[in-house]
Structures are given as C-alpha cells and as structure tokens.
Amino acid sequence: MSYLVLARKWRPQNFDEVVGQQAVVRTLRNALTRNRVAHAMLFSGVRGVGKTTLARLMAKALNCQQGEPDVPCNQCESCTEIMAGNAMDLHEIDGASNRGIQEIRELKENIRFxxxxGRYKIIIIDEVHMLTTEAFNALLKTLEEPPAHVYFMFATTELHKIPITILSRCQRYELKRVPFAELVVFFARIAGAEKVAISQRALEMIGREAEGSVRDGLSLLDQLFSFGGAEISDGDVAEVLGLVDRRIYENLARALLAADLAGCLDIFEQSHAAGMDLKRFANDLLGFFRALLIAKVKARPEELLDLSDQELSAIKDIAASVSQETLYQYFSLLLKGSEEMQYSSRPRLVLEMVFVRATQAGQIVPAATLLERLDGLLAGTVPLLQGVGRPVSLAISTAEPEPSVPRAIPRSSIDSSFGTLPEQKKNEIAPESTVSQEQSGQSSPSAAVLPAGREVKRHWEAFVGYVKERKRWMAPVLQLCASARDEGGELVLKFDDPSDCKLLQEHDNLKLLQAFALDFFQHDFRVVFKVRGAQAIDDGGGDEAESLLAERRVLANDPMVQMTTEIFGGQVGSIRTGSR
Ligand SMILES: [Zn+2]
Incomplete structure (x- = not known):
C-alpha cells in the first residue's frame, strides 16, 4: 500500500503533468494533433521515467471521445475506463511473463477483431525486450503492415536487446533521466500538496537518490511520509533512507585534503555510529571526489552534477584550493579502496586505511607550477623550497632536440624524485672533435661584420655580466668556459669538460647565446664549442665500460641535474644509459 500511493495518486493524467521528457512529449502531441501517430511506437529509458505513463496517455488521447486530439478529457467513458484499468480495447501485456510465441499468436488472433x-485497439507491451526471438519473429509481420485499427506501444529499459528488425519498424522515443532540479521541484510540490513539512535539503537528498527516476523518488517519499507524518526532519531522511547528509562528505573531503587524519576518523566514526552502510558511504565519498574533479576541470560543472547551488559553491570552493593532480590521486585511492571493500571481510579497516594513505600522500604540485617556481628561483624572486613542506612528486622531462640541430647531443631528463635518469642515446661527442652548431637560418655565409664591434677576449667578463642580467643560469655556465676567442667570425668557446657546455649547446639556448653575443659584441657570431677533455669519452666501442663510466660522470655533472637537485634538495640515485 505505502509504495504505490504517491506514484498512483500523482500519475500524470495529461501531457502537461508529465515530469521531464519535454522533447518527447512535444513530439507526441504534435503527432496527435496532425493525426500522424505511428502504429508502432517504442519507448525506452531507465525505470520510472514515464515510459508506460506516456503509452497510456497516448492510448487515452487516441480513444478519447471528446476534447482536443492531444488533450484527453479524462471524463468520457473511454478515458475513465483506461484510468480505472478496465478498458476493453487497451491490452497491457508484461513482456517478462508473456514472452513466448504462443502469447504472441494469441495476441495476433485478438487484433484481427x-x-x-473505442476507435482503436491499443497493445502496450512492457519490458518488450524479454520476448523470445520466435515471439519477435511472429510479431514482425504484423508490425510490417499493422491493421489500421491497432496501435502497438512497446516499453523497454534495455533498448539494445530489441532486434534491429523490430526497431526499424517502430517510431522510437528515448526517455531521459529526469534532471535533478526538476525532480526536486516536483517532490516539493507533492510535499506541499500532501501538507508535509520537509526541508529543501531533505528533498535534494531524495532527488539525488532517485537518480533521475520519478518512481524511485516517489517511493522514497512514500517511505518518509509514512514514517515522519506531517513533519520530516533531515535526520529522518538519513535514518529512514540510510542517506548520509552531504555535508558529512564535504567535511570529510576538507579534512582529507588538509591531511587531518584525526579529523577524518572522527567524522567517519560519527557517521558509522549513526548506522550508515559502509560500502555505500565509501561510494558516496567517491562520488563527492568525482564532483570535485569535475568542478576542477569543467567550466560549467552543474551540467554533469546533480547539485543544489549551495552544494555546488561548496564543491567549487574546495576544488579551487587543490590541484587537479591531487584530486585525481585522492579519487584513485578512494576508487581502489571502495573496490577492495567489496571483497573484504573488514571493510571498515580498508576504508580507514584509505584515509591513512590519502592523508600521507599529500598534495601534488603540478610540474608546470614547479617549473614556474624554478624560474622564480633563478630570477632570485622566490626563496628556496617555498611551500614545499610536504612530500612532493613531480615529473619533468625536457623536449626532444629540434631537427635543425645537426648533432644529436645527449640530453638528460629527470623523472620523479630524481631517482633515475632515463635512457640516453649513446654519447655522440667525438673525442678531440669540435662540436659546432649552425645558427639556424640567421647566419649569412659572409658573416657580416658590424662596425665598432667589441673585442671578445677583453670584454668576456662584461659579456658574462650582461648575460647574467638576462638569463641568470647561463652566466655561471659561461664562467666555466676556459677560453673565449674570436676566430675569424666564429666565437670559439673552449670547455674542459663536455658536460659543462652541454646545456648551452641545446638549440634554444644556443640561439639565445648567439643573440646575446650579437647584441653585446655587435657582431653576428657563429658560436663554436671546443671540448678539451673529450678523450675520456670514447665512442669507438673499444672500451664500453669506460665510455659508460665517462657518460655517467657527464650526466651526474650536468648543470641542469645539479641545479635541480640543489633546488629540490634531492640527489641523484642511479643513472641509466642506453638508447632513448
Ligand atoms: Zn476522454
């Protein structure tokens, strides 16, 4: 009794009263007024969204003896019989229990008359996907050429189980889940009409729980109304429906993100004591973090989330205070935890362990933010280790050299916590060789000499100072240069160790250095690197071990690595070399 009361009482008796489904309703009314109703219709959608309700409304409209074509009068004999459930020309068949070929044969026999x-015989088959293949085949012929006095209306929750041959002969109407906001408004209207005092928050809890199904929501309301009488508190909702107040998840999320383990356990204990279902709780908490992630990445999160304005602003507020990476990490931990809980005999411990892990994991600083911080450090504007009080994970990788660079220079890339250096190409700096790089595009063969250029050797220190003001990191690297000379239009920089000049040789850096040189010396130099200590690196394959050792030394001394380890307080763990 309690279940059907509201659903029956509030069943729409006219198209105007249908909750949601505006598009489908408009199409159906148009078909009625234009007298173009298809003889086979298929309504699909999740349970409780109005499939059979719409089919019955169509039946009523088709057979109504008075009134507008799309407005059943609800007064004539046909309408009243349909509403009372005893109309002779309306056959409602449950496909689940009448699924065989015999039932379909009987049906076909029946519609011959x-x-x-009324004007029409109307056959409604609910859960039509349950019919057997033979039954569908038997129906097929009738659907191809339905008698003019017969309308078929099928309803299904599982559209994909309907044979394509049937689908192609039906006019299809796909019903959507009813939007959260519409459900809440509808339930509020019912509560008002039933003279039950219930808070907006409680209605929202029910609306969310209904997941787009009007009937599910109404059955929850039924349970509540019979429990609480004329006045229903938020506590009643939590108790009767086993729903946890959304604020609990909000507080728990804040505590988790603040790494406040004690706070998390307190909040959890309160809910547990109140008798909530553990797996359900974990699932809803996961849902809350999903909402946070969506709020973080989407400009209009309300399009995806069933939230009231108040809840939405709380979620946006929390999401704004943490990085997307952090939210993703928490979401992953919770997802893993709630999966583990399904199979655990101690789900509570599993969930508590998730809290411990999550609070220990800390916040993740995105690589882009770290790089910005790095720039700040290099410019001397940010103090060392600012804001890095908690464990930090990061990933930095340098870009591939651009194709215009003639020689492939090994580059280092540093991954999480600097434990390893990923594979390198075999070192290609040849012993005693001059590693030169073309200035891409800009250099003219004649190396046009600008008048009144400064002399390189004499002004080298000043040049380093000039560079320091523009690209801070480059200055100390240039200071490692053993000698800098102007050799007939080439700026020859000699280094004792190939690793010292490796960073400078990178395409973008080299271009920058050449630009600085042009500005400072007023001469369009081609920059050439000469490496003195290169004999240590033997690429001939004669002594593999020694060459690897040398390469490792080069990598460990790489200024980029050294700078990074200094800034983040890390150290080089192991170095791996090989092909990239
Ligand atoms: Zn009527």
Missing part, C-alpha cells in the same frame, strides 16, 4: 468500444 475490431475494437469493442
């Missing part, structure tokens, strides 16, 4: 009272 003209309607008893």
């Amino acid at each position: 003209f309607p008893a009272k």
